[in-house]
Every structure is written in structure tokens, then in C-alpha cells.
Amino acid sequence: MSTRDWQVGQDLPAQTYRVTRADLVRYAGASGDFNPIHWSDRVAQSVGLPGVIAHGMFTMALAGRALDTWAGRTGSVIEYGVRFARPVPVPDDDAGAQVVVGGTVRTVGDDRVEVDLTVTCGGEKVLAQARATLRRER
């Protein structure tokens, strides 16, 4: 796929990502974010969460991965922003949580394209006002 072919209003193929506790531990190590709400049920529940939740930046990274997949290459994102609307609870089992990333082409210009992202977990929006601008291939 290439941004050259995108049309306004086009729905980009939804990407589904499975997130397990092991993924959160790996992300904590790679990112340096060791906040215990992302690996300890005890700490997460002590601050009123149902249990361990994914790093917001991990969810944002997954949606960024979808952008690169749709663009057919990495390095073409020039603006990318999200609001963290709801936490993504990650149960301590093999199934984990499923994050679904959808995208709709908002604008197409000569050298850039804008995408509205829809990022959900269990049918609920976990990122809001999620939008990106990518360099359009000529």
C-alpha cells in the first residue's frame, strides 16, 4: 500500500493487536517506563484501577505501527497526536487484551495526507482525537 493511492473518506484496513502482560513487561524495559500500574495488580488496584493497564504510550505506539503499515513504510509520519480517553486493562492470561486500530483518510493534499484513527479495546474507544499527518508519496 502507498499513501499515493489514498482517497478522501477511504477506510484503511483495521489492524488488530493482542496485548499480554508479557508485552507490557517488554515495553516497560524497552521504553524505561517502569510505573508499577503496568505490571502490578496490587499497585494498580490501590489507585482505583481494575488491575494492570497498558502504558498509554504503548497503545499510541500500536496505532503508530498501523500508520506505518498503511503507508507501506516507516518514517513518513509528520504529525501524530492522541488523547488517552480510557485505560486498556490487560488480564493476567494468555489471551490478553485486543486493541483494534482503524483509520479513515481525512484529507489528501499534494504532499501530505491526514488520517483519523479509531482505537478501541472491547468496543470502547481508548484513544480520542487521534489523528496523524503523513508525507504523501509522489
Add this chain to the structure above:
Amino acid sequence: MPVDPSFTGRSYPPSQPYRVGREKIREFADAIGATDPAHRDVDAARAQGHPDVVAPPTFPVLLTMAAGQVAIEDPALGLDYSRVVHGDQRFSYTRPIHAGDELTCVCTIEEVMSRAGNDFVTLRTDVTDAAGQPVVTAWSRLVARGTGGGA
């Protein structure tokens, strides 16, 4: 104690330069499951026009989160980090980060606001390369939830 709005516009001294390594980019790409060979293979990255392996879009958070600590931990700002949640995040890229980059961050408090007992702080981090050229700017909006006392 609410945050001090007079901190709006305050900048902190530049961070120590961060040297971006190929292995760190590969590790981060593995952690988020990113499969583009340009994250791992120098030849694949060069074939796409990059000088070296390329970082995924949210990689800058490794630097900008660390750079933001200086503001978050500034006792004079008065942000209660135990109550802080990450509200919004935005990146504006001049170019992608690649291995070999030596990056410096300058953190600025762009907005400080209290509303309905909650404190909002927006940090902007400007990331530049060894030549002083802009690479990426990140904005993080932090929200310190009120304790319910209506203060």
C-alpha cells in the same frame, strides 16, 4: 496545593545528549511488534533513503519523558506526581530519528492551569540533533486529578 501558573513559559537547561543506537531501535521495534525491516536492517533503511536504521514514530518518548522529569520533579511547580495521569500526547516531526543521531532535549512548560480541582500541565520538548537542527517536538499534557476536596 495547586500548581503555580507563573511557571508558564519556563524552560529548563538542555539534557545531556542521547546517542541513538541501532540495538535500542531494534529493541523498541520488537517491543511494539513493528516489522518494517528499516527498523533493523541498515541496507533496508538505506534503500528507503535513510542514513541508518529508523526509529518507530513514538520512539522519541524515550527521550522526552526523561527530559520532562526535570519539570515534573521541580518542587516549586507543585505538581503532585502521585496523582498524575497522561492526558494527551502529540509529536511533530521534522524528520525521523535514526541510529547515530545525537539528540538534545529542551523542556518548556507551555501551559499550567487549574480547573475544577484538577491541575493541567503541558510540557513541550524540543529535540535537536548534533548540528542543532530540529528533529521532533513533543507535547505531553499531564493531569493531576483532584483529591475530591474541591480545593
